[in-house]
Amino acid sequence: MPIVPPQQRPDVRRDRTDVRQAEAALVEHYPHLVRLAYVVLPPGLGRHRRVLAAHAVVQRALPAVGGGAPTARVPAQSRRSRPTGEATGTDSGTGTDTGTAYGWMRLRVLRTALAYERRPRWWPGRLPAPAALRPTVPVVWGLRLFPRAGGVDELALDRALSRVDGAARAAFALQVLEGLDASAVRDLLARAAVDDPADAVRRAAGLGSPDRDGARAMLGSGEFDPCTVQTRPSDLLRRRQRVRAAAVAAALCVLAGGLAVAVEESTRATGADRRPAGALAPVLDPAELLRTAAEQWADTSRVDFTAWPARGGRTSDTELLGRALRAWAEPPGSVRVSATPGTGTVPPVEPPRLLFAGEVDGAAVVLFHDSADRVVRYAEPLSGTGGAALDFARTDDADVTTGGAVVIGRTGDGARFLLAPWIAESTTRDLLAPDTPGRPLAVGRDGVTAAVPRPALGGACDAWPVLQLRSSERIVEKHAFLVTDLGDLAPVHLTYTPKPGRAAPARQPREATGPEALLAWARTACSLRTLSAAGVRSVNNWAFAEQKLPEGGGPADWLCTRAETWRGPGRALVQFLPAAASPTEPATVVADRGDTALCGRFGQHVLAGTHWKAPSGRWYVLAAGSRAVTRIEAKGAVRGSADGTAFAVRAPRDAEVELTAAVRGGGTLPAVY
Template sequence: MSSGPAEPPSDPSTEPPVARSAGAVPDRLPVPSRVRPGTPTQRHYDRLVRVAYLVLADSTEPLAGPGRRATDQRIARAHRVVRWSLPWRQVTDDEYLWLLARVVRRAANPPRFTVALPGHWGRPVPEEDDPQSDRLLAALTTLPTPVRAGYVLLVVEQLPPRDAIGVLHEAGWPDPVVHVAAGAAERQRLADTEGITPARQRHLLTGPLTDPMTVRLRPPDQRTVRWARLGRLAALATVLLATVAVTATLSPRLARFPPEVAGPAVDGTGAPAPDGIRRVGDQAWRGAARLSLASWPTRGSRTDDTALVTAALDSWLALAEATAGDPAARTAAHGATDPDGAAAGLAVRTGTGVVTAFAAPKVPVTAPVGAAHLVYAGELTGAGGSTATVAVLADVSRVAVFRTAGADRSVRIEPAPAADARAASAIRLSAPTEPARYLVAPWVRQVQSRSLAGGQWHELAVRSGVTDPVPAGHHAAADSGGCWAGPLLRMQVTEAGVDRPFTLADLGRVPLSRLSYLSPQRDPGQSVDDADTPAGARAWSGLGCLAGELSGHAPHSVLAWEVWAGTLPGRADEVRLTCVRAELPRDANLVAAVLLVPDAPARAVATAADTRLCSPLAPAVAVAWWWESPTGGWHHVTTSGGAVAQLEVTIRGQRQQGTGLLVSAAHPDGPVGPVRVRATDQAGRAVAVLD
């Protein structure tokens, strides 16, 4: 990962844009200051307009060819999108991707109703169409908007995939990895089937034909002139009549208009209130396009407490200001996120006093993106009858929990739950050291809890969306050995398209993690089972230590796929190999092959990060590791799951072939090398090896 980019060129057709890793994109999202002439924003205005122009295209408004029309409208809309996306404050070259994400977000969600210009006034130059460009642009218009945006970021902006994923994530799309992958696949398809190389694709898309900055004006026809003249008179009359009607009819009602949006708006969310906080009505989630934290209603007994809500927002903004451009301050905030750690956090000063700020690892500590969503404001009773006041704010990717308990004031920034009816069913309100209490989604109708060790589920009462405290016995087990042991929550929902109960794990973070399971006879390409099934509960009961290690990553979900079960040299009892895949925020993931041996701690024998392994995109896998037999000697073991038809292992030139399980002869002096493992499926295609 580079330490910082050079200034992106102002001419996209001559030089590649700035490229940085996706892991750094949100860190380049500090609140910028006022734009002035000559700033990077204005130097890159033409690039941003071109991106908006291409993302705005769809199959109803072809970009090129004989059927091209409405080009005037798209040019005007592209400029309008960029101008509305420009911040009021100055940005730096390092924040170009932050600005690009704003443009992509607005271009993907243009106003539903716009006034169409009559006639044809202008279009990009030159007028002549190139057959190759027509095929390219026709294909571009048929892509889904997020895929088209991913393609434009890869081809036109020449961003590395991780940066493109980061931009789409900040723009608010779920599954940005899938969209960028689809954009890359389209780039390759055009090269393979249409004969348009990636370099040629970029040349065409950065040329005059798609340049909304250079327009050839055309003379209007008589129909256009007549409409324009009549339009001026009609507009004047309409404005006068509308002013009289609105004033007479609506003015008496404005003072009584409720501060909260009671019905669904875009994506089920409410409009920002005058204080900059977005409040959501009780029934908004019923009309939401997808069920996520953004569609939760604003709840709690202190939602009208302006001082509390303002203090919560000020603490978030103060953290953003204190860490902007200060790596040491960011390190202090991120270094204090372990719930059991003794780190003191970062002290930030607000208008009402000092607040201790914490941030989960890799979570950007920038200001809220857009108006912060007020999720909850109320009081919680903690241990010993102590009372804490809690306010929860959220934006598209983060949750901020502001807490006051006596003289202590703190704010904790953590990833938001995934935009999924299961993952976004509950968040933790209580502090890590307090008995666990949760705020549940409005579609949840029953909550139960138990420990990881098993036993009966215990009913948790829910009052005004907040659960009773989880019993102390569900947090720890006598034989846990210091590993994570719970609690687990069993959720049942209604009106959410989920017909079976599911299990969430409280790993000590604000968002919870969904646990699922797959048996050795299945693969991740099939639907997964819940962790509460008998086989799933048995598998997960041995993974407490690994789950505890994952807690710092705040995973959205964790899948335990039992790849293989059987015996190994020196053991007569059953040994199980489980591929554990954790889906993390910002479309990252961790994968570990975990060996579960009776009466021994679970041990990861192979790991990988940011990979397709053990996912629906790679439902077959081979795992290889060295096993020390209790009776002496080391054996190289290879096994497989999914549709693996053949295994081949070569150790120091000695080849061994077979299916299912391959175990080498004993090596008394320990592991030897080199070792080469090859796995193939029924069609002879190579299968990934985790070793």
């Protein structure tokens, strides 16, 4: 008879050994791995869900015996490798530690954390994604968890990290927290299935300051520590109401199951009057809308859209509110939907906050704010056959200024704004008339302004209307600021950073209401046209250098106009302002960079150049650098150098010149074009 070989059994004992090694590494380095996951996870999750997700990512990284054991065995001599360059073993000499228990666990943590950003774009932010793309988040009932707040530097770094994708955040964290070099980071990201590891490393380099130890200290602070958290209760009264409502709803569902099916079939046939079904029904119930007390803005440390009360003459119109919520949940074909770049249009996962419901310029308008930091405007015509409109805009980390107003309606060349409850005074002024004082702007009892002329985004640029708003002294004493309409729901906050003083520390952005700021904006306002409808949050004019022009050409200023978007990426325009006969003569744009840290908190050094014609008709190459520049050098068609932050050399009109600068503390800086 034939001899049948014995059935092979998996080496379960070896699997268990490997899993125990991985578990030992996880337990030993758990806080470090959770911090790494927290940095890599999308900041858009919110701090509470990001804390829970970071713990879930690390805990889920531990494989199951027999099914999810490591494919590469963990070497016995490397069972307890350590983070931050202390590993005892490496894989292929790259320094990535993927052959050690810790390195292997770190790789699994990276893969799972990065998978959060590979969820389908249409997947709601708080609804569960497919199992392959999400870890199981621990459940915390009745509490909100937050890492301890850091300082200004930590907050700025967190905002900078939110402006890049997970791959760049992972590259930054691996270099700063793990101490890996660029080559090792690229190798590890490739193993984590990142499409372009080299690009991620390049973008991460734009996040970190030259002081890597400082960046490590910031990432090591409480701001990025999901293992040391503060707790706050969720809405206790609403939670009790929901529990009671859930019990009643369950009983009703049991008694009226058949009737519910019939009603669902009937409402399907009614088209526009269809109500959302399933889990979204209580979320989109007008009775569940959040409403803030009228005076809460003066008694809270969070002065943003969560402090706005519900205003307008139709806040009790449940039919209007219901139509707005249903259009949000499932917009019919007759509703025009628009969103600023990077803003999701999915239904809310929690009842949104009602900010306004009323009539504006022949339309019924409803304004919501939801937990995903979005402002949503629904508008339907009061008469006629026109369709409704649904507009979305991001409002991440809005504050006194960026949360100070919202466009509530537009007609023709004008726009009306809904002002925040803390705005005590409102005027309008023209940026192209810097010496003309502002004119009072009428505001209704519901916070809606009179129509304000809109900047002309095409044709002649002969005026640029802006709002000058002043906060109540109950918030900030004598705080006035400028905002302008660039076509989005949220107007853009305009600021100014003055010229560097001699031997003075670096200046910080300030409100653009002073004479010097207004003169600078008078010559650069028309460049704002290139930023229309781009989801811009704020624009800062930084006067980074001044220069005396050759041949008695007078003084010239160099400005970097930086636009910050709500979704993160920034854009920088470098502009040259020679002496001019008119205070509104447009500046010359000499460089334009998109998706850059240039001229921001993490791009504080800049060098730029341009060709300039002297009154005599001779041409020069001019260059100027920011305050840390100590020497500028030109190579190419002409050669020359000069100490300091300014440089000029005779050159043909079209001469090709390469400009570089030496920076205080060492290093060179190329010119931006």
